[in-house]
Amino acid sequence: MNLKSMLARPFATFVYNKIKKGMETAVADQEAIFKHLIKSAAGTEFGKDHGFSDIHTFDQYKQQVPIRDYEDLKPYINKVKEGKDNVLWKGKPIYFAKTSGTTSGVKYIPISKDSIDNHIDSARNALLCYIAETGNSAFTAGKMIFLSGSPVLERTGGIPTGRLSGIVNHHIPKYLRTNQLPSYEANCIEDWETKLDRIVQETIKQDMTLISGIPPWMQMYFDRLNQLSGKKIKDLFPHFQVMVYGGVNFEPYRGRLFDSIGGKVDAIETFPASEGFIAFQDSQHVEGLLLNTNSGIFFEFVPANEIFNENPTRLTLGDVKVGVNYAIIISNNAGLWAYNIGDTIKFVSTDPYRVVVTGRIKHFISAFGEHVIAEEVEQALMSAANEQHAKITEFTVAPMVQQEKGQSYHEWFVEFETLPFDMREFAQQVDINLRQKNVYYDDLIAGNILQQLKITQVRKNGFIDYMKSIGKLGGQNKLPRLSNDRKIAEALQPFLA
Structure with a gap:
């Protein structure tokens, strides 16, 4: 075990214990986040338009701030793109996460200096929980691949803009940079198949221990490796131990992925979105993903069958029930307010608050x-x-x-x-x-x-x-x-x- 693996264990235990304490204070943490968000944004254009200085309760918030999708928020986003500050959140965003919408075309989701930690720390915490629970930190000594979008950023109104995965790539800690694959040059290739071929060339002879990405694109990576080597992934990478995935339901891909791997690896599920990192798997032994209740996001939950109603039921964390299909509504410290991210979840536990992703509202x-x-x-x-x-x-x-x-x-x-x-x-x-x-x-x-x-x-x-x-x-x-x-x-x- 190298030094990096040895140091990972006590740090993982420290973070894991903090996360476990947060499980007990989730509802109180959500109330505190709500108050902090309203107070912090009272002087913004959005806050003034919606009377934030007069909002002291969630009931008042519901009356003054309707649920929005991107099209509803677009007039404010456009002002930010024009270079104006203090529109949705204090100052200007440090990034725009660029994402394709089914009805809105390209969407520009703000990420602030306050919200960036939600994206970075949550991914880290998923791995640290795994290390703390299993004691396995050996994978940190090997090579890790993150199948992601290009880290090349353009500028929109002076604000760096790109895919969320490309933005996050700029914030990978230095102690992991020496382990990270593919190379920056390979990651910048826009054409996916050309990029995939380059990734295969760079990784096929490496000691890969962690592989991360969206399941269908991981499967393409595994297929190319198999075609080139004639080997199962576990034979090619005998120290491959951890697979991190998110973005889609894993079950339809599970059988074929593990058949391609040809051996046992542990899997960690995450629930990242351009709007915020919603949840992550904190345990290998229980169902569901731990909701990120103390990371700058205030959650509301609308019964999915009401989401298109004029006045749907809007619930806070303390009112949710296990087994009900909810649409997720978020307000966060990047300036999204009562924002419908389009995903639906069910709670499988309320002690602690763990969820499973059930689909998309429009799908x-x-x-x-x-x-x-x-x-x-x-x-x-x-x-x-x-x-x-x-x-x-x-x-x-x-x-x-x-x-x-x-x-x-x-x-x-x-x-x-x-x-x-x-x-x-x-x-x-x-x-x-x-x-x-x-x-x-x-x-x-x-x-x-x-x-x-x-x-x-x-x-x-x-x-x-x-x-x-x-x-x-x-x-x-x-x-x-x-x-x-x-x-x-x-x-x-x-x-x-």
């Missing part, structure tokens, strides 16, 4: 009133896949609306690594599983409004080629699981098996 199917969500389709598909020993590479679902009653159905576009034994039986089982999870879908099938779902097979690497065709291959880009229209379905036609 659902309700063409017939069924309101099927990502969590339901993922569980329905993976359960059937496990029964038939099928392996799923990627999938998405769209409605097929027909004029004649009883002719409409859900069309599932699925790319298989390993096909099920019987495709007809497989589709039937997926349908049964979904009916058991969603009563509205079950009613539509039982009432002959919908036919049983149909599975359309996507050819090998079809989804990769589709993402490439729309300029969204690699980085932080993710395929929507669900759509309410046929745009993705039609675009996938050239990529079918």
